Every structure is written in structure tokens, then in C-alpha cells.
Amino acid sequence: MEQDYYQVLGVNKGASSDEIKKAYRKMAMQFHPDRNPGNKEAEQTFKKAAEAYSVLSDADKKRRYDQYGLEGLKGTDARGYGSFEDIFDAFGDIFGGGSIFEDFFGGSGGRGKTARRGASLKCDIELDFKEVATGVEKKIELTKRETCEVCRGTGAKEGTSPTTCPYCRGKGQVQQSQGFFSLRTTCPKCHGNGKVIESPCAKCGGAGRYPKRSTISVQIPAGVEDGMRLRLTGQGESGESGAPPGDLYCDVHIKPHQIFKRQGDDILCEVPITLAQAALGCTVDVPTLLGNVVQVKIPKGTQNNEIVPLRGEGFISLQGHAKGSLLVQVVVEVPTKMTSRQEELLREFAEIEKKNVSPRQKKFFDKMKNIF
Numbered sequence: 001m002e003q004d005y006y007q008v009l010g011v012n013k014g015a016s017s018d019e020i021k022k023a024y025r026k027m028a029m030q031f032h033p034d035r036n037p038g039n040k041e042a043e044q045t046f047k048k049a050a051e052a053y054s055v056l057s058d059a060d061k062k063r064r065y066d067q068y069g070l071e072g073l074k075g076t077d078a079r080g081y082g083s084f085e086d087i088f089d090a091f092g093d094i095f096g097g098g099s100i101f102e103d104f105f106g107g108s109g110g111r112g113k114t115a116r117r118g119a120s121l122k123c124d125i126e127l128d129f130k131e132v133a134t135g136v137e138k139k140i141e142l143t144k145r146e147t148c149e150v151c152r153g154t155g156a157k158e159g160t161s162p163t164t165c166p167y168c169r170g171k172g173q174v175q176q177s178q179g180f181f182s183l184r185t186t187c188p189k190c191h192g193n194g195k196v197i198e199s200p201c202a203k204c205g206g207a208g209r210y211p212k213r214s215t216i217s218v219q220i221p222a223g224v225e226d227g228m229r230l231r232l233t234g235q236g237e238s239g240e241s242g243a244p245p246g247d248l249y250c251d252v253h254i255k256p257h258q259i260f261k262r263q264g265d266d267i268l269c270e271v272p273i274t275l276a277q278a279a280l281g282c283t284v285d286v287p288t289l290l291g292n293v294v295q296v297k298i299p300k301g302t303q304n305n306e307i308v309p310l311r312g313e314g315f316i317s318l319q320g321h322a323k324g325s326l327l328v329q330v331v332v333e334v335p336t337k338m339t340s341r342q343e344e345l346l347r348e349f350a351e352i353e354k355k356n357v358s359p360r361q362k363k364f365f366d367k368m369k370n371i372f
Contacts (some may be wrong), residue, residue, distance in 0.1 A: 003316050005052035005065065013066070017057065024053040078275035118145070118237035125218065125230075128269075129257045133289045133315055140250070141215070144151035145209040147238040151201035154241070155208040162198045165190035180226055193313040218250055223265065226254040260289065265324030266314045270331050271296075278302045278332045286328055296328050304332040 006013050006219040009023040027049040029035075036042035055061045055073065062071035123140050147153040156162050164170040168187035176183050186192040200206030217228055224230075229251050236246025254262075261268040271284055281300035285293050288310075296308055307327045314324025336347070 003052075004047065005055055008048055008052040009056065011056075020053070020056050023051060024057075066215065075194070076080075116240045117243050118239040118246035120236040120249060122249045122251065124253060125220065125250050126253045126255060127220065128255050129260055129289060130263075130291070131220065132224055133222060134218050138218045138220055140216045140218055140248075142211065143211050143213050145237040146212040147206055147242075148201060148204035148210055148215070150203040151208065153208040153238070155197050155201055155204060155206040157199035157201050162193075162195035162197050163347050165194055165196045168194065170194040176180075208240060216248065220252070220320065223318045224252050225318075226252065226262075227333075228252045236328055252316045259287065262315070263327070264326050265322075267324065268327045268329055271301075272296060272331045272333050275332060275334060278304070278330065286310075286326070288326060298330060302330050302332075308328050 006015070009020060009027065011019055011023045017022070030045070031042045031046040033043060033048065034047060036046075054083065055065050061073060086284055121142065121144060123142060125140070127136065127138075146325045147186055148155075150158060154162055165172075165187060167189040168174050171183045172187055172190065172192040174187050176185070187194075190196050197206045201208075204210040216232070218230065218232065221231070229249050232248040232250065234245045238245050240351065259269055267289060269286060271286055273282060275282060275289035277284075279300070279301065282298050283295050284298060286296045294313075296310065298308065302308075307329050310326040310328060313326035316323050335342070
């Protein structure tokens with residue numbers, strides 16, 4: 001039994017062209033493959049509706065169909081559609097040049113050029129140790145393409161709009177056939193946009209965007225590490241034709257400090273003391289990350305490179321609220337120049353040491369005997 005094209009679209013035989021158009025729009029939206037992935041029944045309905053529309057929207061084919069049915073369409077290009085590509089090709093310029101699907105699916109039947117997301121940008125931010133300890137807000141100045149406020153990104157002169165490309169009829173692509181082969185290429189006139197601008201916007205020259213100097217505030221969290229990259233979503237360049245903007249990536253560089261070295265969330269500070277201070281114990285002044293000075297007690301008998309930790313004086317952890325430590329590393333300085341009196345006292349001290357060998361020295365000498 002032959003399928004009645006009027007029944008397919010759900011309209012009466014006397015329906016106007018606008019009613020036929022409206023009915024097909026409704027079916028195209030309902031059964032479009034993008035909205036019914038993997039639904040074979042919806043695909044067949046979509047194709048059948050396209051076939052019905054190709055006949056009923058054409059005055060000559062409609063007249064033949066009304067008078068003779070499908071037999072009257074012999075000798076015309078009325079046919080069923082084997083693929084969605086065929087449908088999109090057939091209706092690329094229907095209804096005044098634009099695809100019937102543009103209003104619903106944002107492009108020439110789903111095949112035109114999709115508006116591209118804005119480009120992402122990169123910048124470098126330099127911090128000192130104190131800024132890392134407290135966190136800081138940095139102002140970044142950069143030039144990036146922003147949506148033109150005059151044409152609102154359309155690229156067309158105020159009061160005008162882009163028009164459908166006459167060369168590709170809004171598809172963004174052109175097809176060339178050679179024997180059994182066909183080749184699709186980007187339209188050379190509209191460059192794949194499917195639209196052309198007859199009267200460009202004076203502000204942006206038809207680009208829809210233009211370079212603009214911008215100042216962006218970047219909130220640097222406390223505890224950030226050297227080499228980290230911060231991502232500011234949506235702070236890159238504006239997208240084409242209302243597409244989302246790109247992102248801004250900020251690479252963090254921490255300037256070396258004169259006396260501090262970072263070890264994770266801890267800070268290492270080398271503090272020189274004399275031989276006598278290490279042996280007898282002492283109290284030394286040590287600077288903190290925030291510029292304060294604290295007194296640190298060095299125990300009697302402290303060895304070279306031993307560490308005295310100051311809890312809570314390091315960097316705050318990015319993973320939580322815990323803070324690292326300030327690691328005071330004792331560096332015992334051996335005197336290179338001494339007065340005669342100092343040498344005399346030191347020699348006397350050395351004689352006493354020979355009679356009272358330290359536990360570590362004794363252990364070392366015992367190991368040497370076992371070796372030899």
C-alpha cells in the first residue's frame with residue numbers, strides 16, 4: 001500500500017505551503033537523529049517525512065502527485081533518502097536560503113561550521129615567599145579578542161545581519177563530483193560559516209571580535225607551589241558567534257629567597273653558630289616568613305646540620321588548613337683565624353679530649369679495628 005504523503009506530515013490535502021512547512025518542521029524536530037540516537041524507527045520516520053516534504057513543498061511535484069499519485073512523479077528527482085547527508089543537502093537552501101534545521105539545531109542541518117570556542121591564553125605570574133605564605137591578588141594585563149559590543153558578535157553593520165552564502169547556500173561546504181567520486185570542501189566564499197557579511201561592522205571589520213586590553217584579577221591561594229598552573233575558566237578570548245570563551249592559564253613562578261628554601265610546606269633556614277655555641281648551647285634570633293624575628297633555643301651539644309623545628313611557621317597546605325614548620329638548620333662554623341689565646345685554649349681542650357674520647361669517636365675507632 002502506497003504511503004500518503006499528506007498523512008505522513010499529518011496535514012490535509014488542501015494544506016497551504018506554510019502549513020506543510022510548519023508540519024515538517026515539527027516532525028524534523030521530533031525525529032531528528034541527534035535527538036533519537038540509535039532509534040531506527042525514528043530514523044525511518046525522519047527520512048519518510050523528508051521524502052514527503054520534498055514533494056509537497058514543490059509546486060510542480062505536488063500537482064503531479066495530487067493528480068496521479070506516485071506514478072505522476074516518474075521522471076522527476078522525487079525519491080526516498082538513503083542517508084541523512086542526502087536530506088541535509090536537499091534542504092540546505094529551503095525556506096529562503098537557510099536550512100530548515102537551523103532554528104532548532106544551530107547550523108546547516110547539523111553539517112555547517114560550528115561556532116568555535118574562544119582561544120585559551122597563558123600568562124606568567126611571579127611571586128615572592130611572603131606572598132605565597134599569605135596568598136595575594138594579582139592584576140594581570142593582557143590583550144585578548146573580545147566580542148564586539150557594536151554588532152554583538154555578528155560582524156555585520158548595525159541594522160544589518162549576515163546573509164546566507166549564495167555559493168554554498170548556507171551549508172558551509174561545496175561538493176564536487178568526478179565520475180563515481182564526490183569531494184566535499186570548505187566553501188571558499190564564506191570559509192565554512194554558511195553566512196556572508198555584505199556590510200561589515202566598522203568597529204570589528206566584520207570579525208565579530210576585536211583585540212582589547214583587559215585587566216584581570218587573579219586570586220593566588222596561600223601555599224601555591226613553584227611551577228603550578230592556575231586555571232581561570234572563561235577568562236580567555238571570546239568565542240565566535242556567541243560560543244563560550246576560552247580559559248586563562250596562569251603559570252606560577254616563585255622568586256628565590258635570600259635565606260629561605262622551600263621543602264614542601266616546610267621552610268628551611270640555615271643559621272650559623274660558633275663551635276662554642278654548639279657545645280654549650282645558646283639562643284639565636286631567627287627571622288620568620290612574615291618578617292618577624294623569634295628566639296630559638298639551641299640545645300647544648302647540638303651537632304652540625306641538626307634541625308630545630310618551629311611548628312606552624314611554614315606554608316599553609318593547599319589540601320587543608322595545616323601549616324608546615326620553619327626548619328632551623330644549625331651550621332657549626334669552625335674558626336679559620338684565631339688569636340694566640342684562642343689557639344692556646346683550644347689546644348688545652350684538645351689534650352683533655354684525648355683522655356675523654358667521645359662515644360661516637362670510640363665507636364668509630366672500634367669499627368676501624370674490626371676492618372683491619
